[in-house]
Structures are given as C-alpha cells and as structure tokens.
Amino acid sequence: xxxxxxxxxxxxxxxxxxxxxxxxxxxxxxxxxxxxxxxxxxxxxxxxxxxxxxxxxxxxxxxxxxxxxxxxxxxxxxxxxxxxxxxxxxxxxxxxxxxxxxxxxxxxxxxxx
Numbered sequence: 013x014x015x016x017x018x019x020x021x022x023x024x025x026x027x028x029x030x031x032x033x034x035x036x037x038x039x040x041x042x043x044x045x046x047x048x049x050x051x052x053x054x055x056x057x058x059x060x061x062x063x064x065x066x067x068x069x070x071x072x073x074x075x076x077x078x079x080x081x082x083x084x085x086x087x088x089x090x091x092x093x094x095x096x097x098x099x100x101x102x103x104x105x106x107x108x109x110x111x112x113x114x115x116x117x118x119x120x121x122x123x124x125x
Contacts, residue, residue, distance in 0.1 A: 022120065024113040030065075031086070031107055035100040039073055039092045048087050051107075054080045057117035059110040064103055073097050078107070 029051065036045040054060075058080045077089040086107075114120050 022112050022114050024111045026108060026110045029107050029109060031105050032102050033075075033086075033088055033105055034102040035073060035090050035097075037099065039090050039097045039100070041092055041094065041096050044076060044089045044091050046087050046089050048081065048085050050084055051080075051086045052084050054086060054109060055083050055111070056080050057112065057115070059112075060086065061108045061110075063106045065106055066104060068100065068103055070097055070100050073100055075105075 031049065031051055033049050034047065036047050039045050060078050060080065062075065062078050064075070072092045072094040074091055074093070075088050076091050079087055081087040112120055
C-alpha cells in the first residue's frame, strides 16, 4: 500500500452483525409502521446502517429507518409502496453498528475541523 497514515477519528468501534427482523403483521398503504427487535449490546446513540441480505418475497415493503430506541432495542420503520401487506416473512439484515467514543452523542462535533 503506497504511503500510510494513522486514521484519527471519534469511533470507538464499527462492527457488523447479522440480525433477523420480523416485519409488522400489517403494513398499511401510505403509512409507516414500526417494530422493535432485541439486539444485545446496542445503546442509544449507536449509528446503524443496514443491508437486507436477501430481498423480500414481497417487493412492495421496505425498511425506511432503523435506530436504537433503548438499550438492546432496535426500532425498524416499515413502509409499502403499494397495497397493504399482511403477514410478511422475517427478513435477514447485515447491520453495521458504529459507536462514538464521545458520550453523550449530542457532544459530537457539528463539523470537521
């Protein structure tokens, strides 16, 4: 690798986890619906980014947001681009969890200086 530099930043860690999340029983057209999933070790302020491992058999549903709402709890927001969806099967996600080394997260800088 040409050259090298020590990266400086404010991340305590960045790790990938594999989680199965069950959509709500009903996702109504033109609304969002939330579910919660127990994910051991996550804390409020963790940054989540996700990738659905296998596309849903129902292409109309999507996860529009995912965040840590309480210790060990991830809230997922679901929507549908078409008709109301009932009884969608559980889906698998790869979730990247990034935790800042500055607590509380509201103390993070508001720019790159």
